[in-house]
Amino acid sequence: MWNLFKKLAVGLVVGGGLAAIANSQEVPVSFQLLFFIIALVGAVVFALLDAKTLNVMNGGMSFFAVTVFWVFLISVCVAGASFLPQFDPEDEKAKIGKLLDKERKQSAQGKTEELIARAKALDQQVKALEDRLKGIGGGQAVAMTQAPSATEKPAASGGGGAGDIMKVGEEQWQLQECYNCHKLRGEGGKKRGPELDNIGTLLTVEEIQQKIADPKSFMAEGYDKEWQKGIMPDKFKDLMDPKEMLALATWLGSFKNVAVNTPKPIKKK
């Protein structure tokens, strides 16, 4: 037992020292905790290395010890995984919902749901008509049936103004997770792709669209290796419809911040 206390004391000192050094360097607390825990794990490992030999247990005792050990392992795995930061699926569900919206609507399930929604609206209308017929009389009924249907679709949003296009473009930026590789407005990007704040000055909307549809069509200056490796996926033309791609290109084309050094695109195709 003395061995365990001694090793734990060393672990606490080492862990505390590491945490203190990390703290002095403004390393976030979660990392300090990580270093501290690893030091304590080290203390346990070294306590085990120098521990007395465990004697052979009889059958019953072995069974009990194994059961306790199993409970310990299960608890550590479940608790350990829960202790780490958890991704909120609701964030992704909203994104995936938008990405699959069109496909879901086109599917039989989507069509059924749309039919049900329309039927619900019509059901209410029929109820209202029946109520009015009872109270007013047949003459007005015909006129009522010719009233504008509640189920008639409003004007298509596709014909909206530039604001809508920009909104769709920004939404596509988020949905296609372009931010994972490109920095824009100081956010996202891990140096895998060029910063795009000045892309509107360097490329036209059509050229941006071409680059998204065919990543090999342009190469950002200084990104030869990435271009050769084909780091930018050649899949966006299959994931976005032409309107969405145009919206994304239009939105990106509006970024003309000359203060940012967006690398010059070189035409390759």
Added chain:
Amino acid sequence: MSHRLLSVGFFYIHKDRGHRGTVKTHSSSLLALALLALLCGLGISDVFAQEAGTSPVDFPYAGNRTAVWIVAQLHILFAAFILGAPIFVVISEWLGYRKQDPRYDRMAKEVTKVTVILFSMTAVTGGLFIFVLLAAYPQFTTSFINQFYVVFAIIYPALFIAETILMYAYLYTWDIWKGEKKGRHIALGVLLNLVCLLILFVINGPTSFMNTPPKAEGVSPQDFLAAATLWDKIANQSWFPLSLHRIDGNVAFGGFIAGMIAAYMYMAAKTKEERAYYDWMGFVAIWIAVGGSLLQPFTGLLLAYEMCDYDFSFCPYMMADQLSMFFEMQGIMIGLLFLGINYYSWLSVKRIEGADNVRISVLAPIVVVILLPVTMWVMNSWWIPDPMSLAFLLPLTMSPFLLGRFVPVTVSARTVIKIGFIIMLISDAVWLTPAGFVATGTDMPDEMKLPEGWDYLSSMPAKLSAIFTLVFVTIVNFVLYNRAIKQGTILWGKIDFAAQFVLIFLAFTSTWIMGLMGAVRSLLKKYFHTYSLVSDLSAESFTPTLSYSAGWITAITVFFIAVVTVAALIAIRPSVVQAKEPEGNPVPVPVK
């Protein structure tokens, strides 16, 4: 769905077509329309059931996707064992034949008996997997089977039947083909392994296809697939790396599970001889497992490399976004696995008489200490696949073994192993240091990020260096152990009883890691059944939390190990009991 809604729906369709009439007409025909609409609704239901992502069933509590996941993962675990164990078994049998050591032969036969029982479980879970998949995702399953019709209907069943025949023949010819005929039996084992390998490669075709279906620049995936041959579909980009990763994984897994069986049998042993034998079995099983484990990080890296090369968006999804904490957990578990392996090695050295006198050149601990920073520098300067990194690292890692004899200063084995543990802990710390402790790296606040000057710790070169160092320390310990064996005497059966818990721990950890990485591979498809080809339109197509996944992975692990334990008790215990009981003289029976 109520009949009223259906009827109104049908009414609406008529109205939309311009069949306008009086409300009276509408009201009077409502009942008739309801009947028609019900029929129409039933028709819709049929279509609904066949739609990708929709399902006529809803598995209680877990939901459809988790139900498929549980059964698939269980099937993979059993399959991994029955494909990995024969490799382990035939190596063991061959060693026994070559060394004329009957213990190897006994171990091989015992593991084969367990394998045969688990073979049935593999078939059961495989059948269950297909049923659950068909029930949960009928249309996708049908189209998927159609894509690989020849594989699922001809090649795979034929190989499975061949494997069944060979496996039973292998077990039942054990006592017949011995002595001079032993070579014939080993050849049968090799043949069995060839079929097992073929099965693995064949079934990995459809599996990897779901992650990386074949594609070509400038052609839509659908168009390319329409023109693709069966071979194009099988030999997709992640097929070969996945198969390699699974081969060494299965060997390691088979070894760890055999080690756990040995631990249980050691605990239940009544005699010194039995204890000595199962101590030995645990030792051999673990070292075969370690052989596979040492390769695993590298074949795993190759698989990840190919996946990222196929579609770079896999990389941030794994390392920086939704799955980043899954990989944090993987780092924790692999770190613990390596600590466990080396602790077992330490306990093994402790029971060797004369191990205290074992020494090694001072170059070994020097390389152990400097390897991590040097590898980080090399990897940062010449990243994979630049061969310059190997030009630096190979001579460095080989130097203690090649140049050690020319350096007169030596260090005791115990000291080197302890230094190794410190370095392993530091390597674990490097491996576990992410760019930030956040669930996704997309919108990470600055206060959660590693500050500049520390951020190199979260880079891929740092992670790879940590893995490389863990592997190297384990190899050094293995070399030291071998020296101890040569210079000292092993007291079989005298190992610290704690070693049995280490064996159980290693089996649990390796099974858990397999479960975790199985989930990761499947989740990489994101919201697709087949990546970028067939969308999963169900409400369950999202990345679950690590906590949720860990709960199920643990449950799967516990169930699998419980079944293996029961199988081991059924297959091995009777033979142990039988071996202890002398046959005795036949009792005379009076003749009528």
